Amino acid sequence: xxxxxxxxxxxxVALAWLAPSPGEGAPPHRxxxxxxxxxxxxxxxxxxxxxxxLMTLEGVGRRVAEKIVEYxxxxxxxxxxxxLRKVEGIGSGLWERNxxxxxxK
Numbered sequence: 001x002x003x004x005x006x007x008x009x010x011x012x013v014a015l016a017w018l019a020p021s022p023g024e025g026a027p028p029h030r031x032x033x034x035x036x037x038x039x040x041x042x043x044x045x046x047x048x049x050x051x052x053x054l055m056t057l058e059g060v061g062r063r064v065a066e067k068i069v070e071y072x073x074x075x076x077x078x079x080x081x082x083x084l085r086k087v088e089g090i091g092s093g094l095w096e097r098n099x100x101x102x103x104x105k
Contacts, residue, residue, distance in 0.1 A: 043103045046084055047077040057098045064089040078104045 044057055046068065054065035064087075071087045072078065081102040084090050 059094045
């Protein structure tokens with residue numbers, strides 16, 4: 001009987017070791033979290049956001065954020081959020097994942 005307890009403990013340790021660490025894999029489920037996009041608290045104004053703020057958009061790394069700022073400097077402010085699609089590196093998938101957070105003011 002003792003051998004089976006040791007096997008179970010070994011299995012649990014092995015599974016814990018293989019489990020993704022925090023920050024890896026899917027985000028944790030937060031049942032009481034309020035959808036920030038729905039409240040407008042987490043929107044990004046693409047006419048005023050700096051590189052760091054633009055990088056808070058899902059899928060936007062430093063280089064794409066820099067391209068957004070460069071585009072804005074060369075072409076002027078965005079008139080509507082959809083114009084962000086004109087920036088190199090902003091594809092339909094990235095747009096769809098972030099469209100509720102992107103605003104122009």
